[in-house]
Amino acid sequence: MINSRHFRSLCVTLVLTIFLLLGASSVYAVDAQVLEYEMFDDQLLLYVKDVGQVSGVSAALGQYPSDEVQYKTLSDSDLAMKTLILLDNSLSIPQESRKIIKEQLLELIAARKSNEYFAIATVGEQVNIKQGFTNDYQSLKDAITLLEFQKQETYLINTLYTYLADKPFASDGQCFTRILLISDGGDKKDIGYTVQELQGLLQDRAVPIYSLGVMNKKNSNSAELERMFALTRFTGAETFMLNDLSNKSTLGNKLAEDWQNLAVWVQIPEAAQDGSLQTLTLNLQGEEKKTISLDNVRMPLMEKTQEPVEPTVPVQATPVEPEPQPNLALIIGLTAGGVLLLVLLIGGIAVLMIKKRREQQIQTVTDAELQQEAAATVILENNNNASSGDTMLLWNVDKSACPLVTLTDCSNHDKIYQKPISQSLLVGRNRQKVDICLDYDMTISGVQCEITRENGEFFIKNITKNNITKLNGNKIVDKLPIYDGGIITMGNVSMQIKIED
Numbered sequence: 001m002i003n004s005r006h007f008r009s010l011c012v013t014l015v016l017t018i019f020l021l022l023g024a025s026s027v028y029a030v031d032a033q034v035l036e037y038e039m040f041d042d043q044l045l046l047y048v049k050d051v052g053q054v055s056g057v058s059a060a061l062g063q064y065p066s067d068e069v070q071y072k073t074l075s076d077s078d079l080a081m082k083t084l085i086l087l088d089n090s091l092s093i094p095q096e097s098r099k100i101i102k103e104q105l106l107e108l109i110a111a112r113k114s115n116e117y118f119a120i121a122t123v124g125e126q127v128n129i130k131q132g133f134t135n136d137y138q139s140l141k142d143a144i145t146l147l148e149f150q151k152q153e154t155y156l157i158n159t160l161y162t163y164l165a166d167k168p169f170a171s172d173g174q175c176f177t178r179i180l181l182i183s184d185g186g187d188k189k190d191i192g193y194t195v196q197e198l199q200g201l202l203q204d205r206a207v208p209i210y211s212l213g214v215m216n217k218k219n220s221n222s223a224e225l226e227r228m229f230a231l232t233r234f235t236g237a238e239t240f241m242l243n244d245l246s247n248k249s250t251l252g253n254k255l256a257e258d259w260q261n262l263a264v265w266v267q268i269p270e271a272a273q274d275g276s277l278q279t280l281t282l283n284l285q286g287e288e289k290k291t292i293s294l295d296n297v298r299m300p301l302m303e304k305t306q307e308p309v310e311p312t313v314p315v316q317a318t319p320v321e322p323e324p325q326p327n328l329a330l331i332i333g334l335t336a337g338g339v340l341l342l343v344l345l346i347g348g349i350a351v352l353m354i355k356k357r358r359e360q361q362i363q364t365v366t367d368a369e370l371q372q373e374a375a376a377t378v379i380l381e382n383n384n385n386a387s388s389g390d391t392m393l394l395w396n397v398d399k400s401a402c403p404l405v406t407l408t409d410c411s412n413h414d415k416i417y418q419k420p421i422s423q424s425l426l427v428g429r430n431r432q433k434v435d436i437c438l439d440y441d442m443t444i445s446g447v448q449c450e451i452t453r454e455n456g457e458f459f460i461k462n463i464t465k466n467n468i469t470k471l472n473g474n475k476i477v478d479k480l481p482i483y484d485g486g487i488i489t490m491g492n493v494s495m496q497i498k499i500e501d
Helices: 004-024 095-110 137-145 156-165 195-204 222-234 251-260 328-361 367-372
Strands: 033-040 043-049 054-061 069-073 080-087 116-123 127-134 175-183 209-213 239-241 262-267 277-286 289-298 377-380 391-394 404-409 416-420 424-428 449-454 457-462 469-471 479-481 487-490 493-500
Touching (some): 043 277, 095 251, 116 137, 127 156, 175 222, 262 277
Parallel strands (some): 080 116, 175 209, 391 416
Antiparallel strands (some): 054 277, 116 127, 277 289, 404 416, 449 457
């Protein structure tokens, strides 16, 4: 048996051997990360964090190495830095935290550099810019001081997607841009756009989103904070907690570390300028060797000039008598006529089939017919008794005096809802509150939207605060005009609208 002294000696020897082997080999790390990148003609500009001391940088795009790579830290370059401060100003932010947030923001802008710019905005159901990008301290101070907290719903994921989809930083040029998000956490569930959709958008236009989390002791918000922090980690940025900040560890001190990020300019080889997707590989030389890979970088498409072709001397040939050619004009005319006749024939048959199908689907029934066919067609007056059937004819006014609104489910054409409109119709799932009841899908709100008739024109507006109504794919913020054939989306249901006078 090995005694304890020999065992300890053996362990020490083993540890020293492993240490020496590791020390003799090259140190290789991959903790550096690209925060964002931009394409300028045939040059790629990247911003890399956690690089340490760098003595050289090489790059390759796919199999093509770059002949020209330049690099500088942001503090040593002439590049500007822009920070968009997004504050969740809802009442869910505790009262005692609001003052601390403003104090931290005032310290942050007071320590700004000459080429550092800030913008102040609040985030709720949308992003509201209070102060655009500026370096002026007094303007920024006034905007922060006047920030008010109010009762509102805050949908971080959906609002961030809608804001970033408009590419608000596209015209900033060569500038490091970042977002500072201050909130008590992300949405409990996806409303509108999902986290996955937002991550896909951020892959196309990378921008680091730093998070300052605010703890709510009354309402446990740990899960919501983790959801927000996960989004931050996806962008390569850092997370902070308001409670952890102190005089020695202020928000300004932490964000100032980005001035040590490395700006790298990579000249794209001509062979790679073909519009393809390439993998960028950066090799950083220094005390530690670091390698970064960035997938799916879209290459620019270089217009290639066609080389001139030397003219050739024509060879004299023996003339050949031309063969008689058919009358092309006659052939083209007959062909076009035949195609037109075929199209008209098919169109006529389609119109007859659609008309016949619609007559079978929508029909006004008498009281006696109603008792026999109640399972297929339901006639409602004032929406007091209703059930989800295949075709619904709804009325409480004279049909001959009012236009008729028809809603048809795009996924199930057997679900058709009709009702004359005098001034307005409410649409939703709550049978007691709406005129047209769509109670077969739980993603529709109780009162989802309203269709109005104003001076002979028709409009639609969103009623619910917890859902989104879209018209032809566009989110309805106030109200939008509607016409025949428009598609109204409510939750998971899309309806085509038809209005008949």
